[in-house]
Amino acid sequence: MNTVASPVALARFQDAFSRALLAPDAAPDEAIAGLVVQPAFAVYRNTVMKGCIDALQANFPSVARLVGEEWFRAAASVHAATALPTEASLLRYGDTFPGFLAGFAPAAELPYLADVARLDRFWTEAHAAADEEVLDLAAIAAVGPDQLADATLHPHAAARWAWFADAPIYTIWRRNREQSDDASEFEWRGEGALLTRPGDAVRWTALSAAGCRFLDACAKGEPVATALDAALETDAGLNPLPLLSALLETGAFGRLTVPPHELPERISR
Amino acid sequence: MDLTAGLGLKPEHYEQAEACPAAGLWFEVHSENYLVDGGPRLRWLSAIRESHAISLHGVALSLAADAPPDAAHLRRLAALADRIEPALVSEHLAWSTWRGAYHPDLLPFPRTGEALARICSNISIAQDSLRRRIAIENPSHYLRIDTHEWGEIDFLAEIARRTGCGLLLDVNNVFVSAANLGFSAADYLDAFPGAPVLEIHLAGHSRDAALGERLLIDSHDAPVCAEVWALHERLVRRIGARPTLIERDDKLPAFETLLAERDRAHAVLAGSEAIAA
Numbered sequence: 001m002n003t004v005a006s007p008v009a010l011a012r013f014q015d016a017f018s019r020a021l022l023a024p025d026a027a028p029d030e031a032i033a034g035l036v037v038q039p040a041f042a043v044y045r046n047t048v049m050k051g052c053i054d055a056l057q058a059n060f061p062s063v064a065r066l067v068g069e070e071w072f073r074a075a076a077s078v079h080a081a082t083a084l085p086t087e088a089s090l091l092r093y094g095d096t097f098p099g100f101l102a103g104f105a106p107a108a109e110l111p112y113l114a115d116v117a118r119l120d121r122f123w124t125e126a127h128a129a130a131d132e133e134v135l136d137l138a139a140i141a142a143v144g145p146d147q148l149a150d151a152t153l154h155p156h157a158a159a160r161w162a163w164f165a166d167a168p169i170y171t172i173w174r175r176n177r178e179q180s181d182d183a184s185e186f187e188w189r190g191e192g193a194l195l196t197r198p199g200d201a202v203r204w205t206a207l208s209a210a211g212c213r214f215l216d217a218c219a220k221g222e223p224v225a226t227a228l229d230a231a232l233e234t235d236a237g238l239n240p241l242p243l244l245s246a247l248l249e250t251g252a253f254g255r256l257t258v259p260p261h262e263l264p265e266r267i268s269r
Numbered sequence: 270m271d272l273t274a275g276l277g278l279k280p281e282h283y284e285q286a287e288a289c290p291a292a293g294l295w296f297e298v299h300s301e302n303y304l305v306d307g308g309p310r311l312r313w314l315s316a317i318r319e320s321h322a323i324s325l326h327g328v329a330l331s332l333a334a335d336a337p338p339d340a341a342h343l344r345r346l347a348a349l350a351d352r353i354e355p356a357l358v359s360e361h362l363a364w365s366t367w368r369g370a371y372h373p374d375l376l377p378f379p380r381t382g383e384a385l386a387r388i389c390s391n392i393s394i395a396q397d398s399l400r401r402r403i404a405i406e407n408p409s410h411y412l413r414i415d416t417h418e419w420g421e422i423d424f425l426a427e428i429a430r431r432t433g434c435g436l437l438l439d440v441n442n443v444f445v446s447a448a449n450l451g452f453s454a455a456d457y458l459d460a461f462p463g464a465p466v467l468e469i470h471l472a473g474h475s476r477d478a479a480l481g482e483r484l485l486i487d488s489h490d491a492p493v494c495a496e497v498w499a500l501h502e503r504l505v506r507r508i509g510a511r512p513t514l515i516e517r518d519d520k521l522p523a524f525e526t527l528l529a530e531r532d533r534a535h536a537v538l539a540g541s542e543a544i545a546a
Contacts, residue, residue, distance in 0.1 A: 007381045007416050010335035014367045014378070021372060040411035040449065040484055043477065044374055051373025084370040088329030088342055089304045131307035200309035
């Protein structure tokens with residue numbers, strides 16, 4: 001092919017092309033004026049937007065089921081136009097989508113939507129998290145009760161949890177994630193959720209406010225005794241043992257560390 | 270030749286893929302779908318790798334952007350390559366990430382001397398980081414760009430000469446581009462340098478009715494068409510057998526349907542071997 005026009009610096013071309021993809025109505029830089037007038041420019045516009053919207057729909061299936069495909073894709077296109085993926089793996093696209101939904105005026109009648117999106121996001125994070133063995137009861141049993149109080153339980157790499165004080169987010173999310181036909185009434189109250197990945201599959205379970213508080217403290221590296229104190233502040237009637245065994249059974253923990261000075265003398269020597 | 274014709278691997282077909290005993294069969298995945306820290310995806314891929322060769326095909330390294338490839342992306346890709354030990358790592362002559370934003374497409378650019386220098390530098394960075402030779406694929410074209418200083422074949426040949434990289438020749442992309450820009454696909458393939466070609470791609474395309482034109486879209490949502498099969502045979506007759514992939518990303522049919530297409534490509538390659546021998 002022969003040169004029939006003077007070359008444009010690559011960076012300027014890419015600035016102009018990127019802008020023209022996302023803002024079809026703006027006047028294009030003259031560097032690409034001859035391109036945006038070609039009908040074929042729409043192929044790139046469509047592919048970029050479709051790629052973003054498809055990825056958001058795949059990553060937020062519960063939100064999409066709640067609001068319907070048409071509404072979802074319209075909202076996703078608004079989000080994508082101002083927040084393209086920041087990395088090339090679309091698996092993780094959408095980290096700012098829950099926040100976007102929280103401030104999206106057409107979603108004002110669905111104040112729980114952003115938190116449902118947060119749980120979809122948790123699923124993605126749990127699915128792609130690093131592999132780690134799950135801490136089991138035997139590992140706990142190997143540590144004496146006194147040492148356990150000073151030990152730290154480290155949440156598993158795939159564990160994600162949150163307490164939602166204002167709405168039954170877990171129930172709303174779960175019914176949509178599981179594509180359940182269950183239309184029975186449920187109580188409108190705060191709910192928490194815990195997502196784990198003990199094997200290949202992501203699992204989910206309801207979690208109390210005290211349970212969420214306990215895991216928050218564990219994630220900060222607090223010893224078990226301190227974490228339990230925090231949980232008891234949230235719920236004075238909490239029975240720690242059933243909570244701990246339920247968390248272990250779900251695969252919430254990956255490691256347990258005991259402070260060195262608490263090791264039995266014969267080991268530390 | 271060990272590897273003959275391969276198939277693009279989709280999660281829906283993991284189990285059949287792993288168990289499939291077809292001679293010379295290999296699988297290709299989009300690297301970006303496996304750039305995760307852990308979890309089932311990597312385990313599935315590693316399991317299939319036990320029985321079949323895998324090629325890692327990237328769509329997002331953005332080698333034609335006027336910036337070095339994203340270091341974090343390259344690190345993740347290198348870790349994946351170390352884990353999977355792929356038969357080949359490939360990428361496109363295109364850009365997608367620009368100033369921190371990923372545009373999920375293979376975007377065009379004017380083939381200038383400036384672009385050539387930048388792309389060669391980026392390919393060298395990628396090859397050094399991955400510690401392996403990569404192959405670069407010719408993209409599909411939709412736009413007429415009148416500021417090219419290089420023809421595509423010369424540009425690709427020069428990239429291969431300067432960086433030592435290989436080339437991935439997508440016959441369907443040539444067919445689509447030829448129809449959209451008005452050149453002869455057969456002439457293009459006849460002029461393409463054979464020695465650096467490490468892999469061939471075959472796929473289906475479609476027409477975009479919404480654009481109200483005779484524009485062909487490289488949609489990977491249909492069987493390979495008769496014209497592309499004929500071009501593949503013509504190419505293989507000239508340059509010899511190369512691992513050939515059937516790509517399918519959308520409107521996914523049954524595994525057996527894809528395998529039948531793959532077997533057809535296998536027969537073309539095996540036939541050329543017989544002729545050569």
